Amino acid sequence: MVDTKKIYMAPMEGVTGFIYRNTFARFFDGIDKYYTPFISPGEHRNFKSRELKDVLPDNNAGLNVAVQMLTNNAEHFIVTARKMMDFGYREVNLNLGCPSGTVVAKGKGSGFLSFPEKLDAFLDEIYSGLADTGLDISVKTRIGRYEQDEFYELLDIYNKYPISELIIHPRVQKDMYRNTPRMEIFDYAVENSKNPLVYNGDICTVEDYERFAGHYLKNAENIPDEPKSDKERNNKESDKKSANITAVMLGRGLISNPGLAGQIVSGSCTDRSTLRNFFDELVLAYREEIPDEKNVVFKIKENLFYLVNLFEDKEEYWKRIRKSDNLMELAAIARRMIGDGEFYRKKD
Ligand SMILES: Cc1cc2nc3c(=O)[nH]c(=O)nc-3n(C[C@H](O)[C@H](O)[C@H](O)COP(=O)(O)O)c2cc1C
Known part of the structure; x- marks a missing residue:
């Protein structure tokens, strides 16, 4: 703190x-x-x-x-x-x-x-x-x-x-x-x-x-x-x-x-379940607001472009996210990343 x-x-x-x-x-x-x-x-x-x-x-x-x-x-x-x-x-x-x-x-x-x-x-x-x-x-x-x-x-x-x-x-x-x-x-x-x-x-x-x-x-x-x-x-x-x-x-x-x-x-830690619930709510809220799913995908990708930085294998995750243009698939990749991905730590 x-x-x-x-x-x-x-x-x-x-x-x-x-x-x-x-x-x-x-x-x-x-x-x-x-x-x-x-x-x-x-x-x-x-x-x-x-x-x-x-x-x-x-x-x-x-x-x-x-x-x-x-x-x-x-x-x-x-x-x-x-x-x-x-x-x-x-x-x-x-x-x-x-x-x-x-x-x-x-x-x-x-x-x-x-x-x-x-x-x-x-x-x-x-x-x-x-x-x-x-x-x-x-x-x-x-x-x-x-x-x-x-x-x-x-x-x-x-x-x-x-x-x-x-x-x-x-x-x-x-x-x-x-x-x-x-x-x-x-x-x-x-x-x-x-x-x-x-x-x-x-x-x-x-x-x-x-x-x-x-x-x-x-x-x-x-x-x-x-x-x-x-x-x-x-x-x-x-x-x-x-x-x-x-x-x-x-x-x-x-x-x-x-x-x-x-x-x-x-001094709190970023915890995975909060992050996951936040991400799920964000997807839901964008879907309610934006009628065209393609645009929802775009929004979510824009967000994940930043969120991947939290994880050690960010390049690997980003490669898969970038390629995907299906909302369900995208959400599944993100959930796996949030659930299991190793958090990035700066090397000394
Ligand atoms: C995608 C993106 C959109 C931005 N949009 C705005 C904006 O609408 N108004 C603004 O003043 N700055 C905008 N900025 C600049 C940010 O507010 C901030 O000044 C900049 O990212 C540096 O701060 P950071 O290093 O903490 O990101 C934007 C930056 C990015 C990367």
Whole structure:
């Protein structure tokens, strides 16, 4: 067990929609907040039916959910944020991280990071346009489009606004998901952000979390007054800095091991019967929601793409899962894997 901050489930388009979130919450603990995959408020200000379903209050009852939006149009953001407020949400989130080519080409997601002046004007408009609502407006950002040095200017801009939480995935767009998170830039944010920070990126195991927590979260809650010695004073300074990290956001690691947040928070183990019941419920829920079985197969495969990582023979399992296009067969392979597969352990 480690000293924990809050833990959030990352938005993952195609993966963490309302069916996944609800099923997950029935079986696993440890998540303080869920983020919807992005919705794209459009010209006509109406949602696609898939997007609307994902944010309908009835489909998110009992969960702490923030709605993420992908846009570079302040008016669209404001109109949609107000709708979300009418739905009962207390937080909306701006996506400044999506690295997909088509999104970036339109100057949205991490593509917006290339236009700091426009971004500044956009933020000015949305924070003033929504000031009367009391909504929390958080931002999820990469650290630049091409180079990490872009982040210094970006942080100056972010510091001008009351961002409820600045969620940082310390990669640039052109990294996509390659390379490792650029922690020196996250350090810069820890030192210089005026807004609370959330860390996101490559936390896939309890050990990853412990390493992060050991470095950034130690004693952050409990800063003693009046340091006596220089050493104490130095410690106090660094503790103060880490105190502005409010949470860690988990993405691929959590979908690979849905018990990860619970393991971090309470030291519990991911047990096979919970995992199996969760998987069965997920299949059932997707079947009820999606009429075409081919699409259910696609959804389940997308999920198993991550879940196989929990097992030692993941390549072998994935080969069989990838080949199968029959739901019953797929479910049988998955059940066998969950029931008998040896859990993966990192070799020393
Ligand atoms: C399949 C997939 C879909 C994603 N969809 C979104 C999204 O809708 N909005 C968003 O902000 N980030 C999205 N992300 C990025 C994740 O939220 C997260 O920032 C990224 O995976 C890094 O965190 P991790 O290393 O814990 O996975 C997506 C990532 C993946 C792999």
